[in-house]
Amino acid sequence: MAPMGIRLSPLGVAVFCLLGVGVFYHLYAGVLSSRLAAFRQRRTVDLRDLLAVSLEAAQLGGIEVKRVRGDNKLEEKSKGKTREGANELLTMGDLQSHRKMFNLIKNTFPDITVNSEELDKVVDRSVAWSRTIPLEIQNMIKENRDVPAESVTVWIDPLDATQEYTENLVKYVTTMVCVAVDGKPVIGVIHQPFSRITAWGFVGEGSNARPRSSYNINTPKVVVSRSHSGKVKSYVRDAFGNSTTIIEAGGAGYKVLSLLDVPTSEAGSIDQADIYLHITFIKKWDICAGAALLNAVEGHMTTLKGEDIDYSEIPLNKGGLVASVGVDHKAILQRLPSWDPEEH
Template structure:
């Protein structure tokens, strides 16, 4: 054995090791950041990074959508009724609602364990072992420049609608179906995500910070239209149709649709002038659309022109009606209030 033999260093191998090392560091910092770990919490356990929460919200909506599509393919919806709404309509729930809820809420809670998360299907849904997900920044479009911003966890409430338009889902009217996630800070809707699992389109916004690519082309109407298009719920359109004619005039066109998320996006993309709702509606139906509408300069209020409070200690039901507009909100709300719509 020749212990005196010199050891040759393979320079190519060394170069590979160095490159791999820098690559690992790059991906560590990509999934981490200056203010937090590779997961959702900031270094201070009582704070949360909103950039990461935006990414997690988008992923949660998309992962929930996967469950919805899978159940639709199986045709085993297992439709049940949660009871009747105040207006007498059936309030259905399916296995798709439950599976989407479990993936969305449990997935977010694993990454952000201290967050207050409210889901439509919190009651009576046992999740057991649920597939989780890790944060994946590639869900953001390549032109998105997302800042790091840390807020107190106690100021944040996350609202989840695992399947908006369940009745239409059972009827295979998939264009109305969405999953939604909203991040409210001190009761104000700040981040909103609306995802259609059948078209695979995801619209999202972080108010004042960033928008999904489809929102970059949104334009507000400068002139008050003489022929407004009012979008209303399919389930009680007759009442709202009569009110719309009274308030907006005979030239008003009323169109029926399902899903609050769908209807708000019709307003955002100028396919409807206003979304009018005159009865009770849950806040998980509204919050995501409210955040998106605010981010593009629109407005959502109840019919008393009051902004909706999404704090976790507030009631989950908005019982003062709803008006959503991209422009001329005050003009429309004044007409509604003068006609005393809530007493109609």
């Protein structure tokens, strides 16, 4: 007897095909879903790791800053002038530091936004994080803290106080990294390459710096810019009186350190101030790290009107700034004369 064949009606063929498509769809959807879940998981950032990377980046940049200065091959040139007419300088120290700092952070965390003072297209895939978390960070910050990568903006200043760097006034020079989450400064690192001072702070978690034991805001010492001062001296005296001591210094990072007790035996090389004031425009890579560091020790950095500064996108802060720690910040703001940096 001839073997029996299986014959499917057109309807049976259609049902079979539909079932096959359904099975394939569910299999594909499951694979796609798992891949999307993994992708979403990869797009988070552990802020404790990012603090360690920021610390390493600032110190790596500092090595380049010292090397270029020691070789005396600055190759300085002007990027233009500020609104006050001061030269904005660029040196090989700025560029080489940028290349190390920017590439280290982007190679480690490719999904986050990194803004640097220097615009440079050199890509160096060989710059890699050591995967080391310093003991002082491990001891202070016990747990990981994950945030979405798209919420993170990193601001780096590869060489703060370039003018002073060219004049060999190296105590003012710093390299800085700031991590902002949803526009709020959360992690700040300020490193002094020539004195081996590295101060860091993580808001809500801790810092290796702290406020000094006392401050005087009745007749304060006010630190201001030596190269972008504008009319700040008369402004300070109008606010606090003619007996106010005004300290002219280079670099926003240095000025923030002057408000703090920093972790080093060489701290005597840093001036001690009670208030930091700036009344002209200033870039956010200059001030974000200081803002985070101060916030981590319950200090403040605001505009002259007392407004918080957003660190998400636009690089220019047009509201001036006043910074303090260990004192009543609102009391300082109340003594400041009305001033609009955009009109001066």
